[in-house]
Amino acid sequence: DFSDKQDLKEELESRLEDLQKVKLLRTSKREGLVRSRLLGVRKATASVITFLDSHCECSEGWLQPLLQRISENNRTIVSPVIDNIKFDTFQYKNISKILNHEYDIKNIFAGSLTSTSVGGFTWRLNFIWHLPSDEEAKRRVKPTDAIATATLAGGLFAVNREYFISMGTYDPEYEIWGAENLELSFKTWMCGGRLEIIPCSHIGHVFRRRFPYKFDSKPWTRNTDRLAEVWLDEYKKYYYENSKRRWSKKGNFGDISERIALRKQLRCKSFKWYLDYVYPKIFIPEDVIAFGEIRNRASNEQMCLDTPSIGSITVYACHTLGGNQHFQWSTMSEIRNGDYCLDFDGEQIAMKRCYRLPGYQLWRYSNSTQLITHTTTKKCLRMYNISALVMAPCEQTDINQRWLLQHFTKMKVIDDQAQQITNPPFKTHDYKFLSSVDT
Numbered sequence: 001d002f003s004d005k006q007d008l009k010e011e012l013e014s015r016l017e018d019l020q021k022v023k024l025l026r027t028s029k030r031e032g033l034v035r036s037r038l039l040g041v042r043k044a045t046a047s048v049i050t051f052l053d054s055h056c057e058c059s060e061g062w063l064q065p066l067l068q069r070i071s072e073n074n075r076t077i078v079s080p081v082i083d084n085i086k087f088d089t090f091q092y093k094n095i096s097k098i099l100n101h102e103y104d105i106k107n108i109f110a111g112s113l114t115s116t117s118v119g120g121f122t123w124r125l126n127f128i129w130h131l132p133s134d135e136e137a138k139r140r141v142k143p144t145d146a147i148a149t150a151t152l153a154g155g156l157f158a159v160n161r162e163y164f165i166s167m168g169t170y171d172p173e174y175e176i177w178g179a180e181n182l183e184l185s186f187k188t189w190m191c192g193g194r195l196e197i198i199p200c201s202h203i204g205h206v207f208r209r210r211f212p213y214k215f216d217s218k219p220w221t222r223n224t225d226r227l228a229e230v231w232l233d234e235y236k237k238y239y240y241e242n243s244k245r246r247w248s249k250k251g252n253f254g255d256i257s258e259r260i261a262l263r264k265q266l267r268c269k270s271f272k273w274y275l276d277y278v279y280p281k282i283f284i285p286e287d288v289i290a291f292g293e294i295r296n297r298a299s300n301e302q303m304c305l306d307t308p309s310i311g312s313i314t315v316y317a318c319h320t321l322g323g324n325q326h327f328q329w330s331t332m333s334e335i336r337n338g339d340y341c342l343d344f345d346g347e348q349i350a351m352k353r354c355y356r357l358p359g360y361q362l363w364r365y366s367n368s369t370q371l372i373t374h375t376t377t378k379k380c381l382r383m384y385n386i387s388a389l390v391m392a393p394c395e396q397t398d399i400n401q402r403w404l405l406q407h408f409t410k411m412k413v414i415d416d417q418a419q420q421i422t423n424p425p426f427k428t429h430d431y432k433f434l435s436s437v438d439t
Contacts, residue, residue: 032176154181292406
């Protein structure tokens with residue numbers, strides 16, 4: 001892809017001379033991942049196309065399980081289990097409990113990815129890993145059974161070539177890389193296909209700590225805006241609210257008329273259908289009591305709660321752009337930013353993955369006192385030294401403990417006090433993955 005690295009020029013060509021089945025394609029300008037892959041699609045002649053990142057190593061017997069599943073249903077896009085190759089030693093580890101990564105422009109979050117992990121997404125349109133639902137676990141009779149997944153990581157998968165072309169391939173207007181995996185994932189499920197992870201197929205992948213090249217965030221923003229406008233229907237407002245931009249300026253994402261026409265031609269279902277039947281696990285921000293900025297009174301309402309990086313929570317000058325300053329107070333008494341909840345374990349205030357169960361993530365807000373109270377410890381959230389947060393004994397006269405929530409929706413007001421919903425319905429949502437016949 002128009003690389004300037006010398007070892008990818010004549011040296012690479014000489015190494016490929018004895019590999020008769022390998023075709024080397026070059027571009028005359030940088031096209032990016034999406035258009036480079038589409039160049040390969042046009043040159044490929046086999047009935048099944050397999051996409052692999054360059055920083056991968058295939059294990060023995062990786063291909064046959066993928067081909068077998070596609071032969072059973074050619075409208076299924078299949079991915080191997082992704083093993084971990086350490087970026088600094090190239091040590092190969094069969095995945096069991098290694099990595100969970102949430103792709104962001106600058107952040108990769110470490111957690112736990114197991115051999116049965118499946119893909120999801122956040123309202124910022126980032127890919128994430130998590131465990132499959134209880135329903136999906138019960139559906140699988142044997143450990144070798146395929147695992148339905150709402151999204152694909154995107155770097156490693158196989159697909160029937162004719163099917164891939166018939167569904168419009170990738171969106172060719174995506175720049176460089178970013179969100180192409182979610183576009184393919186949404187389109188596949190909504191337009192009659194399936195996504196699965198095949199446990200018998202393993203491929204190692206180098207999870208890098210940093211990008212080995214310069215990367216501009218503008219292509220990512222254009223791609224995610226384009227994804228939202230084509231596929232998210234009325235739910236695109238949650239993407240914009242969580243993405244540090246109120247709304248995309250008209251035209252920033254290019255002409256989408258052909259992709260809208262493709263969606264109509266393929267008779268694709270709505271994004272609501274996708275959320276109801278494929279990914280009901282995701283928290284939908286309409287299920288909230290209040291949303292927007294959370295401003296501190298001691299700063300003349302100029303300082304807001306802010307999540308500058310994954311897991312962190314602080315106070316920063318209000319910028320009115322949403323994104324890392326856009327919070328929701330859910331009907332389950334959580335203070336959320338995307339999939340992360342304000343958490344206090346008795347020692348540390350942090351943003352942690354929401355687990356939707358009683359514990360450290362439940363808070364109460366009062367309109368009259370303007371205090372944010374942690375329901376477990378009975379302590380209140382306090383701004384300290386302009387930019388930090390602490391938990392302190394609740395004191396209504398302490399203006400550093402007083403906060404303003406921007407917008408209210410379903411708030412119950414009793415005697416001028418906003419009460420949290422008592423006995424919130426603590427329950428987790430399971431997937432309702434449809435069988436291939438149902439789709």
